[in-house]
Amino acid sequence: MKRPTIHDVAAAAGVSRGTVSRLLNGDRYVSPAARVAIERAISETGYVVNRAARSLVTQRTGSVVMVLSEPYEKLFEDPNYSTLIRVAIKMLAERDLSLVMMLAGDAAERERVVRFVRGGHADGVLLVSTHAGDPLVEALGSGPPAVSCGAVIGHENVIPYAAADERLGARQMTEYFVAQGRRRIAMITGPMDTPGGIQRLEGFAEVLGRKATSKLIAHGDWTQASGERAMAELLERTPDIDAVFVASDLMAAGALAALRAAGRGVPDDVAVGGFDDSSVAVSTHPPLTTIRQPLTEMAQETIRLLLALIDGAGQLEPVILPTELVIRESA
Amino acid sequence: MKRPTIHDVAAAAGVSRGTVSRLLNGDRYVSPAARVAIERAISETGYVVNRAARSLVTQRTGSVVMVLSEPYEKLFEDPNYSTLIRVAIKMLAERDLSLVMMLAGDAAERERVVRFVRGGHADGVLLVSTHAGDPLVEALGSGPPAVSCGAVIGHENVIPYAAADERLGARQMTEYFVAQGRRRIAMITGPMDTPGGIQRLEGFAEVLGRKATSKLIAHGDWTQASGERAMAELLERTPDIDAVFVASDLMAAGALAALRAAGRGVPDDVAVGGFDDSSVAVSTHPPLTTIRQPLTEMAQETIRLLLALIDGAGQLEPVILPTELVIRESA
DNA sequence: CTCCACTCTGTGCACGTTCACAGACATTCT
DNA sequence: AGAATGTCTGTGAACGTGCACAGAGTGGAG
Numbered sequence: 001m002k003r004p005t006i007h008d009v010a011a012a013a014g015v016s017r018g019t020v021s022r023l024l025n026g027d028r029y030v031s032p033a034a035r036v037a038i039e040r041a042i043s044e045t046g047y048v049v050n051r052a053a054r055s056l057v058t059q060r061t062g063s064v065v066m067v068l069s070e071p072y073e074k075l076f077e078d079p080n081y082s083t084l085i086r087v088a089i090k091m092l093a094e095r096d097l098s099l100v101m102m103l104a105g106d107a108a109e110r111e112r113v114v115r116f117v118r119g120g121h122a123d124g125v126l127l128v129s130t131h132a133g134d135p136l137v138e139a140l141g142s143g144p145p146a147v148s149c150g151a152v153i154g155h156e157n158v159i160p161y162a163a164a165d166e167r168l169g170a171r172q173m174t175e176y177f178v179a180q181g182r183r184r185i186a187m188i189t190g191p192m193d194t195p196g197g198i199q200r201l202e203g204f205a206e207v208l209g210r211k212a213t214s215k216l217i218a219h220g221d222w223t224q225a226s227g228e229r230a231m232a233e234l235l236e237r238t239p240d241i242d243a244v245f246v247a248s249d250l251m252a253a254g255a256l257a258a259l260r261a262a263g264r265g266v267p268d269d270v271a272v273g274g275f276d277d278s279s280v281a282v283s284t285h286p287p288l289t290t291i292r293q294p295l296t297e298m299a300q301e302t303i304r305l306l307l308a309l310i311d312g313a314g315q316l317e318p319v320i321l322p323t324e325l326v327i328r329e330s331a
Numbered sequence: 332m333k334r335p336t337i338h339d340v341a342a343a344a345g346v347s348r349g350t351v352s353r354l355l356n357g358d359r360y361v362s363p364a365a366r367v368a369i370e371r372a373i374s375e376t377g378y379v380v381n382r383a384a385r386s387l388v389t390q391r392t393g394s395v396v397m398v399l400s401e402p403y404e405k406l407f408e409d410p411n412y413s414t415l416i417r418v419a420i421k422m423l424a425e426r427d428l429s430l431v432m433m434l435a436g437d438a439a440e441r442e443r444v445v446r447f448v449r450g451g452h453a454d455g456v457l458l459v460s461t462h463a464g465d466p467l468v469e470a471l472g473s474g475p476p477a478v479s480c481g482a483v484i485g486h487e488n489v490i491p492y493a494a495a496d497e498r499l500g501a502r503q504m505t506e507y508f509v510a511q512g513r514r515r516i517a518m519i520t521g522p523m524d525t526p527g528g529i530q531r532l533e534g535f536a537e538v539l540g541r542k543a544t545s546k547l548i549a550h551g552d553w554t555q556a557s558g559e560r561a562m563a564e565l566l567e568r569t570p571d572i573d574a575v576f577v578a579s580d581l582m583a584a585g586a587l588a589a590l591r592a593a594g595r596g597v598p599d600d601v602a603v604g605g606f607d608d609s610s611v612a613v614s615t616h617p618p619l620t621t622i623r624q625p626l627t628e629m630a631q632e633t634i635r636l637l638l639a640l641i642d643g644a645g646q647l648e649p650v651i652l653p654t655e656l657v658i659r660e661s662a
Numbered sequence: 663c664t665c666c667a668c669t670c671t672g673t674g675c676a677c678g679t680t681c682a683c684a685g686a687c688a689t690t691c692t
Numbered sequence: 693a694g695a696a697t698g699t700c701t702g703t704g705a706a707c708g709t710g711c712a713c714a715g716a717g718t719g720g721a722g
Contacts, residue, residue, distance in 0.1 A: 100432075101432060
């Protein structure tokens, strides 16, 4: 049994293809009588428009591709992605756009993404966690509109994005430590080719000024193990620290383990602050004082930017959203 | 500048459309001379096949849809999804299939999915976390092949799936408790309309037999809060328990909090066992003894089943993969 | 009454591909 | 030599839709 086409609907409703097509595409100039007849015919036949045929003539595909540039480990652990995926699906569905997922972790995958996009298979591109210097950005060039969730370093003025105010968040945590009377405040950063890595450190340094010496700063790669390693390193270098701001909750969980191993009490000996307010933050002991990012709003604004570009908007400004200090027991 | 079509490639290579098409689709009967000429023409023109035009005639779409039936909270927390998404994208890409994501959390979303699938917009359906009695399964009916990651309760013989051996995992943990000499072993289950909820309890009961009384069993909904609540409930009902098997790591983190609040030491007073070996398991204090599911293999086998069905395989058997006990400090 | 503007409808064409078919040519077998 | 087989190629039709266009009907203004 073949799928019904627009011809079948037209025949059943006693009108022509053109009229059905006009109704489907929200044009005016469809008489009330024709309208009800067509609507009945559609529900009777169970007609669903054939996207392939449509996109052949409209040159649009009805889909948006989300490109994950992260090497796969991170995909496991970041609630950011789940939120973004969910919000993206929901908001795109309202416009009858579907979400296609692609990976761009290595050169072969990037090649595939470029072929897909340049081949005209997506009306928009949603970049996620694209690192500084990622060749993908150049390669996509002047294809369909692209946005990013989080800044793309080096392309801030080319690719619109929505992001949390990373510097603000870092300042909030650091100022909280200062207000509590902590004297030796250290930091564990993320990778320095990501906005979260760079800007959270900047916020930290803005508050502490010259007190933010390199002896008080260690670098991690977002993983729990790297947080533990960095904390051990800091304790070795500067045993008298009494607070540490860790650029992610997961790394903070690692830091807690290192502090416990070193016999330091949290928060009495050393205060620990995380970043993200992820599910890890409440499963550690003690639960983490952390910075909440407005993940849902970030996702919404990102999609909104993309939809605006698809609708033909010109250059758009980035959207920066405020963070919030969430106080629990670790600081 | 228009995108090059197969005509342009044919012209540039000095052959006809048909020959180019044959090469593209891996047919035999293309002479070596034609082959090199076409390949050169393709790379010179930057030609990419137009999927819309292709699927119009082949009646295939080149995409697979992944349907997430979970109300959105869970999406936040389960590493299972990230693994599945990543593996799915990778394996499908090898076959030049792309992954489309859809939600089916409420009736409107389910309606959209059904229209999409019945409208012929997917060559295969990948069900995720479909609950017992989900109307979606019926509604999809005799469309393209569907598989599930994890059993779909009530449709085990209709929808092929790959899953961990839930009962085995539950037995492994329970037997470990028994071997340690624990006498009063309780359990916190997941929701009883999911395979993980039902079968982990079954495995538990298989080992304990009549000792698994209802006083020793409490139910959660996979969330950390529900784990905490269930643990408190158990401690109230049966204060002398000395071990508890919790059906997920996240709920186990909640249980740890409840035990701490009640002043019970872990593992000395009460041993705690989780399930999943998720990232939470190593961020709790103490780290969780838990059951590892072979997430990657599960995902791979699921996709393999789907690809086999797309290739025209008949009825397929479910794939059940063994779990593994991971011993840490909580038991 | 004529003209114009507006609403509504049907028709032919194009989008870019695959597939079935027919035919050309080379090779092998009887 | 003729037939049969196998390799390679080009051509026309079809897939289902949107769009431009032409044209029919209606009502109001001049």
